[in-house]
Amino acid sequence: MAQQWREAQAQTQAEAQKRREAAARQEAERQWFSRAVGPVTPLHQRNHVHLQQPPPEPLPLQLWLDEERVLQESISDDLDVSTLLDTDDQLSFRRPGIGVEITRRLRAGHWSIQRQLDLHGLRTDEAREALGEFIRQAHRNGLRCLRVIHGKGLGSPGKSPVLKGRVQGWLVQKKEVLAFVQARPVQGGAGALLVLLVPAGHAQTASANESP
The missing domain is CATH 3.30.1370.110 (Ribosomal Protein S8; Chain: A, domain 1)
Incomplete structure (x- = not known):
């Protein structure tokens, strides 16, 4: 019985050690960017990028010219x-x-x-x-x-x-x-x-x- 208890205890410790190592790797990955760029000072005021409004639709100049031409060429019923x-x-x-x-x-x-x-x-x-x-x-x-x-x-x-x-x-x-x-x-x-x-x-x- 004592032997089984020691084996179970060892397995529990081994699993706990694996979890600690996995957590350490995750923390190291999270800190990788900070270590790479060095200390960062947060800005007091955030800079927002204001995107330019889309340009207005082009004016249908050719359509207006065509319609004006049609009016100029309009045909009368009274001739x-x-x-x-x-x-x-x-x-x-x-x-x-x-x-x-x-x-x-x-x-x-x-x-x-x-x-x-x-x-x-x-x-x-x-x-x-x-x-x-x-x-x-x-x-x-x-x-x-x-x-x-x-x-x-x-x-x-x-x-x-x-x-x-x-x-x-x-x-x-x-x-x-x-x-x-x-x-x-x-x-x-x-x-x-x-x-x-x-x-x-x-x-x-x-x-x-x-x-x-």
């Missing part, structure tokens, strides 16, 4: 285009200085239709905005020939084609438009127009002998 249209065999419009051959070639399909806009179901203000944006984007992308579908007005009150006349007036006011003609029956007939745009990068007016 009477009846005196500006050619009522030859159907209907057409061409800028001053543009020969009648241009509208004839446009009606004959000399230029392929590259994009179209359908204005069915839109209110007048919505149609005006959609047409203006459509013409601007098409000209910016270098397109030449477009089709604008305005409908024949059979569903309007009194079956009067209100939108048809408005679209003609709007197109006349767009500087990107060189000419337009009523579409052929297979392309929409009286319910659509074929529109020829000024070539991208060219002046607003073009000569009558302009090449496609």
